[in-house]
Amino acid sequence: MIPDSTIERWLQEDLGHHDVTNHVPGETQGRLVAKEDGVVAGLDAATAVFEYLDVDVETTVENGDRADAGDVVLRTDGPAQETLRGERVAVNITGHASGVATKTREAVKRAREVDESVRIACTRKTTPGLRGIEKRAVVAGGGDTHRLDLSHMVMVKDNHVAEMGLTGAIKHFRERASFTTKIEVEVESPEDAPRAAEAGADIVLLDNLSPDETERAVERLRAAEADVLAEASGGITVADVPDYAATGVDVISMGSLTHSAQTLDLSFRSGGL
Structure with a gap:
């Protein structure tokens, strides 16, 4: 479980003290899409970020699943401003964690072949x-x-x-x-x-x-x-x-x-x- 204090620190680092960029009215739906093949990880952290901002989240794959380029791995539904506030933090964490998982999977594969x-x-x-x-x-x-x-x-x-x-x-x-x-x-x-x-x-x-x-x-x-x-x-x-x-x-x-x-x-x- 990701503590709220950690999520707030992540968001504050990205938003600063006067975030005008994300002042977008209304509701929106979002989707996190893989742009290359790999093993997905970090979805729990991304989910925690959006939930902290009161944005509904649904993951379409599990941590450890392989995704192909173009696959949607997470969907959101909620206020546009809060969705956009959380999206960069969620993308950065999920991308980093998925890179670690993808590299690990390749190392495991090569070891098990021997x-x-x-x-x-x-x-x-x-x-x-x-x-x-x-x-x-x-x-x-x-x-x-x-x-x-x-x-x-x-x-x-x-x-x-x-x-x-x-x-x-x-x-x-x-x-x-x-x-x-x-x-x-x-x-x-x-x-x-x-x-x-x-x-x-x-x-x-x-x-x-x-x-x-x-x-x-x-x-x-x-x-x-x-x-x-x-x-x-x-x-x-x-x-x-x-x-x-x-x-x-x-x-x-x-x-x-x-x-x-x-x-x-x-x-x-x-x-x-």
Whole structure:
């Protein structure tokens, strides 16, 4: 659910203090139209914007559905002034979220063509204030949210290891984390993967390794009979996904799903009654 305070902030940013442009009398009907093919997401946020302005809304597709160019994904009916006040915010949010969902769907498709079990996940590289929308868009595209925030999982990174050592860092956080909290450990060489597992990691993050190095790390984890998940991450693009999916990892995480997704082109069209 999108808080009213968030919607008001979005609208205020766009409308400013003296909005003359949208002083249009009467009632109108509107429709949000896809101008290119893609996976739709963000409809919940767009709906919340129009409902906040007392404009009736009807979605014609669900988040996660694929739309073709020309398809109507949302319809509105209400005061022209309020409809026009909300349309740009609704278009921007839906277009951005749909771009994230579309990119995620393509990454998932490429992974599943190689290995049905591989998960595609996003990261915390999200736009401030829009994390919830972007994470839900990843899910709409068939991906995994990964941790939603720092409280969901402990990640032992290179700076922690530099301060406390690999084993010491894992022990330090294990003593402080709840028994329900998983610990993920970032390693930067195949040799360190089984060491992290032996020291108590639940998930071993193979960071910035090539596909060949990633495969060697997975082989070392299997040889050690380590009961951990293996995750590949670090600058992985959609084009790289098949190579990493073939390495045997359980998860491929990609910051680019949220920070570099191209907005899906949408258009809002209205006409008087």
